Amino acid sequence: SSSKILIKGGTVVNAHQQEIADVYIEDGIIVAVKPSIKVSDDVTVLDATGKFVMPGGIDPHTHLGMEFMGTQSVDDFFSGQAAALAGGTTMHIDFVIPVNGSLSAGLEAYKDKAKKSCMDYGFHMAITKWDEIVSREMEIMVKEQGINSFKFFMAYKGALMINDELLLEGLKKCKSLGALAMVHAENGDAVFEGQKKMIELGITGPEGHALSRPPVLEGEATARAIRLAGFVNTPLYVVHVMSTDAMEEIARARKSGQRVIGEPVVSGLVLDDSGIWDPDFTTAAKYVMSPPIRASGHDKALQAALSTGILQLVGTDHCVFNSTQKAFGIDDFRKIPNGVNGIEERMHLVWDTMVESGQISVTDYVRLTSTECARIFNIYPRKGAILAGSDADIIIFNPSSSFEITTRSHHSRSDTNVFEGKRGKGKVEVTIAGGRVLWNNGELNVVPGSGKFIKMPPYSYLFGGIDKADAKYLSSLQAPVKRSKAAT
Ligand code: DUC
Ligand code: ZN
Ligand code: ZN
Ligand code: ZN
Numbered sequence: 001s002s003s004k005i006l007i008k009g010g011t012v013v014n015a016h017q018q019e020i021a022d023v024y025i026e027d028g029i030i031v032a033v034k035p036s037i038k039v040s041d042d043v044t045v046l047d048a049t050g051k052f053v054m055p056g057g058i059d060p061h062t063h064l065g066m067e068f069m070g071t072q073s074v075d076d077f078f079s080g081q082a083a084a085l086a087g088g089t090t091m092h093i094d095f096v097i098p099v100n101g102s103l104s105a106g107l108e109a110y111k112d113k114a115k116k117s118c119m120d121y122g123f124h125m126a127i128t129k130w131d132e133i134v135s136r137e138m139e140i141m142v143k144e145q146g147i148n149s150f151k152f153f154m155a156y157k158g159a160l161m162i163n164d165e166l167l168l169e170g171l172k173k174c175k176s177l178g179a180l181a182m183v184h185a186e187n188g189d190a191v192f193e194g195q196k197k198m199i200e201l202g203i204t205g206p207e208g209h210a211l212s213r214p215p216v217l218e219g220e221a222t223a224r225a226i227r228l229a230g231f232v233n234t235p236l237y238v239v240h241v242m243s244t245d246a247m248e249e250i251a252r253a254r255k256s257g258q259r260v261i262g263e264p265v266v267s268g269l270v271l272d273d274s275g276i277w278d279p280d281f282t283t284a285a286k287y288v289m290s291p292p293i294r295a296s297g298h299d300k301a302l303q304a305a306l307s308t309g310i311l312q313l314v315g316t317d318h319c320v321f322n323s324t325q326k327a328f329g330i331d332d333f334r335k336i337p338n339g340v341n342g343i344e345e346r347m348h349l350v351w352d353t354m355v356e357s358g359q360i361s362v363t364d365y366v367r368l369t370s371t372e373c374a375r376i377f378n379i380y381p382r383k384g385a386i387l388a389g390s391d392a393d394i395i396i397f398n399p400s401s402s403f404e405i406t407t408r409s410h411h412s413r414s415d416t417n418v419f420e421g422k423r424g425k426g427k428v429e430v431t432i433a434g435g436r437v438l439w440n441n442g443e444l445n446v447v448p449g450s451g452k453f454i455k456m457p458p459y460s461y462l463f464g465g466i467d468k469a470d471a472k473y474l475s476s477l478q479a480p481v482k483r484s485k486a487a488t
Helices: 079-086 104-117 134-143 162-178 188-200 206-212 215-230 244-255 265-268 273-277 281-285 299-307 323-329 346-355 363-374 464-478
Strands: 004-013 017-028 029-034 042-049 050-053 057-062 091-095 121-125 149-153 179-186 236-238 260-261 394-404 423-433 438-439
Touching: 004 363, 042 423, 050 363, 079 091, 079 423, 079 438, 091 104, 091 423, 104 121, 121 134, 134 162, 134 281, 149 162, 149 260, 162 179, 162 215, 179 215, 188 206, 188 215, 206 273, 206 281, 215 244, 244 260, 244 281, 244 299, 244 323, 260 299, 265 299, 265 346, 273 281, 281 323, 299 346, 346 363, 346 394, 346 423
Parallel strands: 004 042, 004 050, 057 091, 091 121, 121 149, 149 179, 179 236, 236 260
Antiparallel strands: 004 017, 017 029, 050 394, 394 423, 423 438
């Protein structure tokens, strides 16, 4: 591949506008975006006439090579990213899991996993316990390591789960650092009860997973996290919003002016729970993720919420396990490793479900697959835009072509695909990442070690004006009421 590329004649789409223009790239950076750019003949020219030229997708939520539930997710930083590139995603943000509560040990482990990267990536950090060392390490992560978001698990009792006291400490610490607090919002104590009840009833199959953690538990935890973040006055990001219950809590909070971001994932947007009821264990188990994929109706409500701005961006929670790993839970759904795919399918499925169906515009599509993620994690306009000076992470998308999803043709290492057989309009024909053509009409050309870690600075736009709000709150407080000593 050449380090000089001209993309000719396409419709260049950014979140704020679309226009017919050429895009000229040199050494990984977009140099110019304007009509009729003339170049010398050492430049690779790609014709995009009749096609959309859009910022590469950014997936805000993945778990590559994650050690989880006694095993490890099978797509690592190479295979998961290769799949992403084949589907038009050029950057992802993965969750570092601390090692025995140590953030720095967790980060070292993830830096190691990420050495084989073939596209750019960033890190969120999970917080799984609380003490002075963790508090101090959070500061180091933000100030020295380029991590500006921390995730708190309100579920996975006995493993990753934190209680309200820790969540409050974490929210305060995030606020003091200008870092974004993220929550996996399910009531972990109630899920634990629900699971025991299912087993007592003899419901040991994958459907027990969904039955044990209904939407009400996601709604409750979402409401609680939102209220606690409101009490602390710091922004909150709710990951994998799977239910109407959780979405409505976000809608209410945003309407009142609270800074809450809601991230649906592609499985929750396009699937319903019918798969988990399949009589075949392997088929049913592939749909097991947390929070669960909900009954029909939640999917449509989440789509509507995306189109009206209640939800702001789409992730995947890509975390895949093979059938042999899913089979750990053949006699007990609690042992089925949680996770589904999506990193390769997200761009196509969001296009088909949201744009092709007429629910959103093409500029909206760019906003919720790329630009808004870059803004929230404070790397815009380096990422998430086709502007002079931005990184050359670009897709050429043919709206007249079509896609079909099959395990046979996907690039993930997983031996199943929850979107098996789905087809629709639109196709990512070319993916350019870091100024190189890595996917070209079915040919993937990726090099391990070529991806870069993207540092994400604190104090995104979500923190704008928060000091003022705090000052207003403090000045509104009354001085203590003066009382005379009680008569004796
Ligand atoms: N949910 C999943 O399904 N997998 C990974 C972690 C999570 O919260
Ligand atoms: Zn070259
Ligand atoms: Zn989660
Ligand atoms: Zn996740």
